[in-house]
Amino acid sequence: MINKLTIDDVPENLKSVVLAIGIDAFRSLIKCAGGTSIYLPSERCITKPVRDRVIRESFCGDYKKMARRFGISVVRVRRIVGEKS
Known part of the structure; x- marks a missing residue:
């Protein structure tokens, strides 16, 4: 189902991430780290x-x-x- 995910399906607070990295990279990120907390350094x-x-x-x-x-x-x-x- 993740391959059917569009930006319209993404919660508002994560849309800026999708816009920054693209929907394909966002899908990969969800597959890789979904459900975990990720710290991104400055x-x-x-x-x-x-x-x-x-x-x-x-x-x-x-x-x-x-x-x-x-x-x-x-x-x-x-x-x-x-x-x-």
Whole structure:
């Protein structure tokens, strides 16, 4: 029956999810995790490792420039650059 599900069948509080990911992905999500609680991290939390990787890959020796570019402190840039990949 899940393959017959349309956006009109979805409760109002979940329609924004369907609009964001599409009905097929929503059906898959229901099959995979229906009935469970799912925690979705914030965008900032989930992209932090990406930001750190980009900083390490594009670091050219100017800590202040990188700090301004990414909106973080010089100390944080130094820590990121010094961390192991």
